[in-house]
Amino acid sequence: MSATIALGRQESAARLRRQAWVERLRLALRTPSLLIGVGVLLFWVILAIFAQNIAPHDPLAPDILHKLQPPSADHRFGTDGLGRDVLSRVIYGSRGILVAAPLATLLGTVVGTAIGLIAGYFRGLVEDVLMRITDAFLALPTIVTALLVLASVGGSTTTVILVIGLGFAPIIARTVRAAVLSEAQLEYVEAARLRRERAPYVMFVEILPNVMGPVLVEFTVRLGYAVFAIATLSFLGLGIPPPSPDWGLTISEQYTYLISNFWWPVLFPALAIASLVIAVNMFADGLSRVLER
Amino acid sequence: MASQSRAALEVTDLKLAYRVRGRDRIAIRGVTFTINKGESYGLVGESGSGKSTVAYAVMRYLPDNAKITGGSIVLDGKDMLHMDGDDLRKLRATAASMVYQNPGTALNPTIRAGDQLIEAFVIAGVAKGEARERALAMLGRVQISDPQGVMGRYPHQLSGGMQQRVVIAMALASDPTLLILDEPTTGLDATVEAEVLDLIRNLRATFGTSVLFISHNLGVIARMCDRVGVLYAGRMVEEGPAWELLTNPRHPYTVGLLRCIPRWGLSKEVGPLDTIPGFPPGIGAAIKACVFADRCGLVQDICRAEEPGLDPVGEGHASRCHFSDIAQTLPRAERDMVKRPPVPETARAALSIKNLRRTMTQQGNSFQALAGVDLEIAAGEVFGLVGESGSGKTTLARSVIGLGVPDAGSEIDLEGKKLAPRVGQRSLDQVRAIQIVFQNPDASLNRRKSVRQILGRALTKLTGVRGERRSRRIVELSESVRLDAGLLDALPRQLSGGLKQRVGIARAFAGEPHLVICDEPTSALDVSVQAAILNLLVRLQRDRNLSYIFISHDLGVVRYISDRIGVLYLGRLMEVGPADVVFSAPHHPYTEALLSAAPSLDVREEHRIRLQGDIPSAAKPPSGCVFHTRCPRKLGAICEQQEPPLLEEEPGHFLKCHIPIEDLRRLQKPEAADQAG
Amino acid sequence: MLRFLARRIALALVTLWLLSVIIFLASHALPGDVGRRILGPFADPRAVATLDHSLGVDRPLLVQYLDWIGGFIRGDLGTSLSFHVPVAQLLLRGLGNSVKLALVAFVIVVPLSILGGVVAALRRGTFIDRTISIGGLSATAMPEFVTSIVLILLLSITLKVLPISVQVPPDADPFTQVYHLILPSLPLVLVLFGYIARITRAGMIEALESDYTRTAVLKGLAWRTVVFRHVLRNALMPTIAVVATQTGYLIGGLVVIETMFNYQGIGQLLYTSVAQKDFPLIQAGVMTVGVVYLVATLLADISYSLLNPRIRLAGRE
Ligand SMILES: Nc1ncnc2c1ncn2[C@@H]1O[C@H](COP(=O)(O)OP(=O)(O)O)[C@@H](O)[C@H]1O
Ligand code: SF4
Ligand code: SF4
Ligand SMILES: [Mg+2]
DSSP states (O other): OHHHHHHHTTTHHHHHHHHHHHHHHHHHHTOHHHHHHHHHHHHHHHHHHTHHHHOSSOTTOOOGGGTTOOSOSSSTTOBOTTSOBHHHHHHHHHHHHHHHHHHHHHHHHHHHHHHHHHHHHHOHHHHHHHHHHHHHHHTSOHHHHHHHHHHHHOOOHHHHHHHHHHHHHHHHHHHHHHHHHHHHTSHHHHHHHTTTOOHHHIIIIIIHHHHHHHHHHHHHHHHHHHHHHHHHHHHTTOSSOTTOOOHHHHHHHHGGGGGGTOOHHHHHHHHHHHHHHHHHHHHHHHHHHHHHO | OOOOOSEEEEEEEEEEEEEETTEEEEEEEEEEEEEETTOEEEEEOOTTSSHHHHHHHHHTOOOTTEEEEEEEEEETTEEGGGOOHHHHHHHHHHTEEEEESOHHHHSOTTSOHHHHHHHHHHHTTOOHHHHHHHHHHHHHHTTOSOHHHHHTSOGGGSOHHHHHHHHHHHHHTTOOSEEEEESTTTTSOHHHHHHHHHHHHHHHHHHOOEEEEEOSOHHHHHHHOSEEEEEETTEEEEEEEHHHHHHSOOSHHHHHHHHHSOOTTOOTTTOOOOOOOSOOOOTTOOOOSOTTGGGOTTOOHHHHHSOOOOEEEETTEEEOOTTGGGGGGOOOSSOOOOOOOOOOSOOOOOEEEEEEEEEEEETTEEEEEEEEEEEEEOTTOEEEEEOOTTSSHHHHHHHHHTSSOOOTTOEEEETTEEOOSSGGGSOHHHHHHEEEEOSOHHHHSOTTSOHHHHHHHHHHHHHOOOHHHHHHHHHHHHHHTTOOGGGTTOOGGGSOHHHHHHHHHHHHTTTOOSEEEEESTTTTSOHHHHHHHHHHHHHHHHHHTOEEEEEOSOHHHHHHHOSEEEEEETTEEEEEEEHHHHHSSSOOHHHHHHHHHSOOSSOOSOOOOOOOSOOOOTTSOOSSSTTTTTOTTOOSHHHHHOOOOOEEEETTEEEOOSSOHHHHHHHTHHHHHHHHO | OHHHHHHHHHHHHHHHHHHHHHHHHHHHSSSSOHHHHHHOTTSOHHHHHHHHHHHTTTSOHHHHHHHHHHHHHHTOOOBOTTTOSBHHHHHHHHHHHHHHHHHHHHHHHHHHHHHHHHHHHHTTTSHHHHHHHHHHHHHHHSOHHHHHHHHIIIIIIISOOSOSOOOOOTTSOHHHHHHHHHHHHHHHHHHHHHHHHHHHHHHHHHHHTSHHHHHHHHHTOOHHHIIIIIIHHHHHHHHHHHHHHHHHHHHHHHHHHHHHHTOOSHHHHHHHHHHHTOHHHHHHHHHHHHHHHHHHHHHHHHHHHHHOHHHHTTTOO
């Protein structure tokens, strides 16, 4: 009986699995938000890598005689308060955030996932303690936590990555814990205990692969907030120190010219941030659509 | 308009497709049937055959991706498929109502039951002032004892049976021409199910409503319907008067389906159950001729060339088969079971449970899920455990495997050695010795692991084999559950329900266990698949001479596979004895009620015992005999004050009742004759 | 219900205590000494020691913590190092101003975003839905200083419909005050809109797909009745929690907005205290932010439980 059933489906496993991937890819190609997100992200990554070749001027070279020039053929985005080329600064300015944001998010995801797994799997006292601490951190907006810490230790790219990353950990831990809780109720976890698996094996080998979907989505969503938060910290003067062409920093330096209607040194980096943030979020939205099918 | 037609519902050549991954895939391949006024029509078929789809099509409540591609639906003389929104709404408010599975989610959680019911009357045209009266009266008619109280309660404060009564009351508010019931009792306990089914029958008699009754359970259909249609892969394959069709089926699929069911009194000693090989075609599958050809034991060339018509084979009885006259000669699909001599006594399980208690807390209330259970299970014995939900079956199973810690003073011994309460504290040998097959393979198999990984890990952890030997053992193990080696690299979701359950069984057998706990292992499966799994479990148990604790709410299944049976109620064993003894009078009054509630194909005119009310909360168990609040044979004060002991009334037969066994024998005489047959 | 509330309040208190420990450690236990951090690397070591002593930071950590938290409970938050006035006084004034700004933002955003979410769900998959969803997503993701710049350019400099300045005399009539607060509240509105609309939409869709909605439709109720009586109430429950948690976020946004617009609220106070390394003010300010968040979530829990009969009636038969 079943032997024949099975034989009829000989081809199955490997091919079915390949099919599933092909299908997912096809779905991805039919999800516009994902495509746009990836496209814009790639655009910025390429600009960052080839900044030397693409940027028309030195982003740091001041030219006091030509400060606050409106956009022209030589300076397509105009010049800033120190006469530096805005276009070149926008191109170079992508470098800092394109490194810091993913690293911070990665840090937050790794730490948060570990905490979430442990809290969701062990329950009881361990869970209570971890979740209370998480709650306490959640009571503070990431920006405020960052202010508190950066006031003590001072700003640098490394500290910003650490602060944002660890600031995200509790949020990610919440999401992961919720996923783990519903996962841990499934009987395959009990089946593992019935062959005396150790807790780390159950957590990381049995449960983790099943919560990777939410973790991945959370990663992309957080990536958007990382861009948001890092740019904001730079703007507040607590992130990457000058004279970096970092977008947030540039805006805070040039912001005062806005009142006098010198809009270009501010608007272009602002649009750059906007495009990056929207791209990351569209990517996140698209990815979750593809994964939830 | 003329609604004087004789038919309540006429469905003609209905075709429907679902759009899945960008393509329309046909799910209903032309279905035709008529329900006359006042008639009860049953639609049966395995899951996925399209029963619910037909029902929702009638109500015109289909998901966005569904598309009716042909045919017509005429309800009470009105064409449903060409009706605009407002008329449709009016029709739903007055002419047709629907009740479906899961009453718990069918009611709005934030609105009082009474208000939801009143709303149904108002929309059906009853004046606001009068609606409340009518609602109260209706609750009385659906046999709710405290209508006033229930009106003011929220759905979560009602039990499942009560919720379904409220839903039924709501459906009847408009005095509809047609009442559609889609698996209305699936998920309810047998005793509650029996009550709800009785209620529906009585109401139908008083209201004269036509009914479309959908179920996968042939026993329920037999009890509820005048005529039956059998749906297979979106095609009607047989139709006829209920009793005639179920006793004299004329389509090979119906014949096979009926043979899969463990009938009343049938036991594994008689032989293996029959099965239907293969799988039904999925939605969208291209079918040129007979839909059943790929699985039919009578298939001929003509079956693949030409689709048979739904041709008459008797009075109002039709079958869609070229060979309906010889349908009942369908060869048995299951080879006779090879009875090997029992293996030398390697696998010995003698489980002894003494005074097993488990106190649990739920929302601050503590209650005894198990209140002192004593039990011995011999080596090579299959012990069946039955009881309503919440009676403690699973708690008992979990205590034995070491996943739930019993109260101090409880003792569980395996082969004379005490078992530690937690699996982590048991020796490797003890852990290997007791394994479990879970109910739902979707939850019990890790979705990210291939069959090979699942079995391999179990082998490594339990027996320590590695490398080449492990690969060999994996293949042997999968062969022992008749799982083709070609499927070893599949992920669970690529397997059908039955195949997945085979993986679950193989995993339980990886460490050569002595005792396997089967916790409702076939409840999530269709009957044809269930039969194959039961046969497999019987064969494995015989080959290895090991013991099972077999839990199921399906009495036919338990009777089929068990050597001895225990009946649990509120954490107490009410009756224990050999399977045939428990199933024939004299029974414990509770067992008697359970047996009489079970829907069966064999008891036509019923003399049934009904239990009143729901299971009492375990947090506040009744005094004396815990069954006294529902016991139809209650003696009087003694039952309320004194808890009877579990006594061995005849050799091997234990009862926990104040009524002496001789009296029970006498009292239960008339039905005993009916049921033992 | 009472049990549920008692439990929630107890949990909030535990969280608050942990929060105080975290804040204290973050500002005190980091490497380096406080006086040195305030005075800078080139200051005279004696001056550093004197400052340390006057701040009390040369005492054991536990003593300092108890001293600080004791003061906090008594309402004595210390004296600001940079403003030389009691911290409590500064914070109260700042909080008052911030509440005004936040209220304007909430009054604009809550009805708008809920409506947006509801409409998107009812028109699921259509152009309107996509516009609201993607527009909301983009708005949410945008840092406030970026949207502020665009809004200032557009509304104040180009169109000249709203004033850039938020400086109104404190005795100005409420309408004038609101008029000046609209521009700074808009970036907050944009961020919040996406959040709230998204959760509302998800809640609506879940409710629309539920069995009880099916029951209501099949009863023959008019669609309008189905939505208003059966869907909305269940759908909006998760929204309440989100609105509350967003209060926390809002304060993060206030830091930026108030600094940009030079508006004297708690956000600007926090920013200044950090820039000036005014530790008593930092600690008390951050603590206040935490308290505001916890109170908001507590209120959300209470209203949620009032709407949800499962919790409201728990423990009753
Ligand atoms: N919304 C849907 N989209 C796609 N396929 C569906 C949908 N609903 C049901 N189906 C498919 O249609 C077939 C018939 O389903 P259903 O009517 O639910 O059968 P039954 O009620 O007999 O179990 C099944 O193969 C099922 O998977
Ligand atoms: S037509 Fe042929 S294949 Fe189809 S059911 Fe009849 S005998 Fe079987
Ligand atoms: S003891 Fe009394 S109440 Fe209990 S089962 Fe026997 S007769 Fe019924
Ligand atoms: Mg169905």
